[in-house]
Amino acid sequence: MxxxxxxxxxxxxxxxxxxxxxxxxxxxxxxxxxxxxxxxxxxxxxxxxxxxxxDLRGAAPTMPRQRDPREILTPVTSCLECGAPLAHAHAVSGRLYGLGGVEGISMVIKRCSKKTCRAHHHYNYRKVEGQKYHSLDLDQMEYIFVNSKVGFSRQFLDYHNALQFRGGLSHNAIMFAQGEVMWEDRDQHARWHMEYEVVIDGHEKVSAKCQGPPPVHVGRPRKDGANKQRHNGWFMAVDPHSGMVMSVADMEEPENNVVAKNVLRKVVTKAVNLNCVIYDKMCVCLKSFATDKDFKQVKYWSIDRFHAKAHSVSCPCSPIHVRRLDLRLRSVNSSIAEQTFSWFRGYASSFNTKAHETHIFYVLLYVKMHNSLVRQNRL
Ligand SMILES: [Zn+2]
Ligand SMILES: [Zn+2]
Known part of the structure; x- marks a missing residue:
């Protein structure tokens, strides 16, 4: 010893x-x-x-005890899964972190009254088959709960966001200040995932290299001079952690920036912590993406590691040659996203036998089925 x-x-x-x-x-x-x-x-x-x-027993971390803890419950009154009215189910005691420190609260959980649904609705999310889904828009939320027992006041989060934004303070500096002033011990605060990324891709494969504009994919000219029939395709954004499809659009032309931007725009408006977009043709559209004011929160425009091997040494989007992209991508495994795209490419032959109107219906249906399997952990 x-x-x-x-x-x-x-x-x-x-x-x-x-x-x-x-x-x-x-x-x-x-x-x-x-x-x-x-x-x-x-x-x-x-x-x-x-x-x-x-016979010594350890004590749990000290919980602020209050005689009548404030009750917090979701403003949602009807089930977001099935539409049936919600009823109060039970309450759990939790903690709310705010600028005044930690407050003990009582979280009242509501439950769907329909027998076949019974979805539990917490303050800002609902739980369906073990997964949490947002139930409130950001501007409706007074608090953000990360689970039934731990929440943060919006004021608290906004204050720290503002410090980070204006003061250029690092995440560690803010953690340090909180540790010094707000929390009585180091276990009292919770950490949460601060950065998110998304992988985007489309069905039609257009070969694209960094030098020069990408060739337009129209297929070989036919003998009679007519071009090959256009394919019905899709373009989608996938969360690389879960494989969940976050946004999708149908596409009549080979991959183009307009469709890609529309898909990405939908994701960006919902995910405020999204700062990294991965796309195997990123260097071709980088200029158009990076200058779009809707995407100013995105700080990392990258190609995935696998496709980066085919890109030049001067490629601005290659994680192999650009160190800040390499560092950002270390926590990201894009194989689940690749798997998802490859499944959808596999379905493409059945989509293509349909007329355009039925095509988008099938794409949406398959996305819905795919996401439902992801939710149930059945992929
Ligand atoms: Zn319900
Ligand atoms: Zn490149």
Whole structure:
């Protein structure tokens, strides 16, 4: 044993001190009434120390206790899955983080009154088959709950967003300030995923390289001079973590920027933390995307690693050659998205036998079925 951790129960936030063996011996001699614990791992049940002296139970992190905690419940009154009215189900005690610190609250959960549905509605989301889905628009939310027990006030989040935006403060600096001033101990705050990314792709494969404009995909001219019949295609945005399709559009022309932009625009307006877009033809449309004011929140325009191998050393979107893209993509695995696109390319032959009007119907239907399987974890 060569190092000790010492806990001073009166020192507030900074309580852990690492000490050497000799310092511990000194302290034991110096202070009266010092309680200390020796933690050891027992090899067999017989090794266990018995008796009330050893029967110590750990306390959970201190919860702010209030006699009448404020009740928080969703303003939604009818089920967002089936439309039936909602009824109060039960309440759980939770914590709400605000600029004044932590407040103990009572979260009243509503449940759908229809027997075959029974979806639970929490303040800002509902739970369907174990997954959470947003129930409120951002401007309707006074709080944002990340689960039934932990929520943040909008004011709290907006304040920190503003600091980050205007002050250019790093995420770590804000965490530090919160740790110093707001939380009594370091476990009192929660961390959450701050950045999101999306992978976009379309059905028609147009070969595109960085130099020069991409060739227009019209197929080989036929003997009679007529061009190959146009394909009905789609363009979609997929969340690389789950494989969920976030936005889709049908496409009569080979992939083009207008369709791609419309699909992306729908995702961006819903996902405020989205800052990275991955597309295997990104360098071709980078200029048009990066200058669009609707997309100013996106800071990383990238090609996925696999397709980047075919791009030049000077490609501005290659994570192989641009270090900031490489770093951003480290937490992203685009294989689920690739799998999703490849499934939809597989369905394309059945879409193509339909007239254009039925085509988009089938695309939407397949997307709905796909997302429903993702929700149920059945892919
Ligand atoms: Zn319902
Ligand atoms: Zn390129």
């Amino acid at each position: 060569d190092s000790f951790s010492m806990v001073d129960s009166t020192a507030g936030r900074r309580r852990l001190v690492d000490l050497s063996m000799s310092r511990v011996r000194e302290s034991l001699l110096q202070y009266n009434g010092l309680t200390w614990f020796q933690l050891s791992l027992s090899q067999s049940p017989e090794d266990r120390m018995e008796g009330h002296v050893y």
